[in-house]
Amino acid sequence: MDKHSIETVFNKYLHPIDEGILIKMAELFELDKYVKKLSVVPFVKLFTYAQLKQISSLTDISFELNKDPQLRKEIGLDSISKSQLSRKLRDISPKIFDALLRHSIQKVRQKYGLRKGNQKLRKLHLIDSSTITLSLKEHPWAPKNRYTSGIKLHTRVVFYDDVTYLDDLIITPARPADITQLDPLLVKVHGTFHVFDRGYFDFKIFEKLCSKGIRFATRIKDNTVIQVVEEVPVPESSSVLREAIVFLGKMRHPLRLIETVDSEGNQIQIIVNDARIPAEEVSAIYRDRWKIELFYKWMKQHMVVKTMYGKSPNAVYNQVYIAMIAFCLTLLLQDDLFYKGTLLVLKKHLAKFALARYLEFKKELFKPPSRTSEGKKSYDYEQEFKEILKDVEEGRFKE
Template identity: 25%
Template sequence: MSNITLFSQIIKKIDRSIFKKLVNEKQTDKGCKGFDSWTHLVSMLFCHFAKSTSVRDISNGLRSATGNLNHLGISKAPSKSSISYQNKRRDSDLFKELYYSLLKSLGQQASLKRVKLKIKVPVYLLDATVISLCLSMFDWAKFRTQKGAVKIHTLLDYDGKLPVYVNITEGSVADNKGAYNIPLEKGSVIVADRYYNDFPMLNVWDSKEVFFVIRHKENLSYKSIKERELPENTAQHILKDEEIELANPISKNKYPGKIRRVVVWDEDNEQTIELITNNFKWAAQTIGDLYKSRWEIEVFFRDIKQLLHIKTFIGTSKNAVMIQIWTALITILLLKVMKAVAKYRWHLSNLVAFIRLNIFVKIELQKWLDRPFEEHKKPPKNKSQGVLFPEYL
């Protein structure tokens, strides 16, 4: 049995030296009175792990852990007003930089051995998700005439299923516009949906020797240059494999090079999927499998929305929303690391639920992750009651 709570052990996975360095760089503790950056981080992580719905829930929840707060590195539970004030005031970039720092130090633990995709190059999945907001309360989050929203533009690592780049914008920013500054790794491949048919952007990727697999729009104007042979006995779902060039003069000026076009039959949804890529070496089936892998980013978006506190916000300022989203990403990183090191085959939803139920229980974290349902020990066989005075028998 451990002497510290489950939540305390999870928090200890965050390297305090990394966090202190970021605090010193950002000067986020300058002028604070008691509610320092570390207490702020712990409070927001508690918000996600306990799925607290308000600053009152966070304050009361941490206050209920009296006697265990010192293990979390905080002296006392923060008040509602302190959380609200610092969510509005403290620079959200602190939590953004912490996420990327933790991704470098912990992200490798969450990576899985690649099974389905046979290529060895890094694979990244690109997409965006919208979180709706009330425009009257979040007046900075422009989306539509009477609606507000933020959009999370995400580049997801296929192996670790964790974002390597996140750009949080107003909901009105187009998907392709939010992807202009994504990091480009030479030799890697980026997989995306039709909303990223941005030929100037794709031309930049091609010039940086980055491969792309994009679902093209139905109205794409092109001219076929060469038909490529289709496999005879395998990959019968590949309907077409050809080399094309853009026919529209404006588009061709934006992307003058050749493009490979692969048409795949999606048996599950009974539809054809038309893909474009700048890779002419991989098998057509590999191109189709790459696009099929894009579903993993949809799973990631579903997880952060359903399992963490991210669909509603405890503050209305832009900074407060940013802090809540970045701390949600830190939470999902910690969860995936725990899931990866556990011997028990956790579903992420079950892991989140069980942590919530046992958040202040004193259990050894690794043993609990490996054996969440402790087996009852069977009594020894032929055990008989001892005789008090055997010499009189």
């Protein structure tokens, strides 16, 4: 955070978080007014470190800090107990971490979102939700059904230039339907392109998007009333089975209906309100919607969001916000390093060398392979899509 003393990997990792802004936030919400030991700055540092290292319990976080003098110096704490961590996590308002996440997202947008800004077609805003199931006994404030509770992450990510980055997040208890959070997740700028699934199917919203020139693509529901205006000829060589101009329900704006098949050979129907995109491109764009499922999978596997540190709403929400902040920080460092490897490999190196000198970390990260490679292998996107589709259909990403 202190730009004059960036020496360790972890210090460099935290650099995008402006410590002055964080302190002002703490003053605004009076978070440190009666605090003698664990103020907001070391709190953020410690829990970000826990996300980076995937430390899954408050007991282990406390142990890690208390046994390591270098970590204590890095964080700015002499010692800490599990109960102190628990109280702070419970008492601190999630508003500060919501604001800090949006500050981090803005920095990511500046890094990734402004590149080739005139090429809007392939800059996709993907909207979806994912549920994290919790114990009903420990989290009765967020009932999901008679047996479990949970929280729902309503998310917008941007997929652009082969990079997926978080663009907005709303956390709610599990029960509210996805459609209730669609409006605040939409980017209401002419020309933007949204892709979402059938959980956000709403004629009134579609009408508003059409009238404002905001593009979208989604699948239709099986019982949707369709009025065909015109059948559009499709080349025999095309992967598209059918294209038509249609009206849905009582909508006033016409839409394009495109029928194609997914990777399993199942026929799907996609509607889109952009008249210029080739039908095969629409099919490819809808397939890119699965990038948001990859994002959820990555977060649940490589950050601490499935095992909760605390039981209160504040504790749960704060943990998820800090996990998302850590994801943004990892993306920002990847860009600073011009690192072309995967985000997971970078995170593993960060976890291993967190308290090492930054120059040593860079040397290790970019060290040539010790044995000769067999050559660059092409990435099997079709296989990736099949695996993600199977996982989603079996419900493994929604829980």
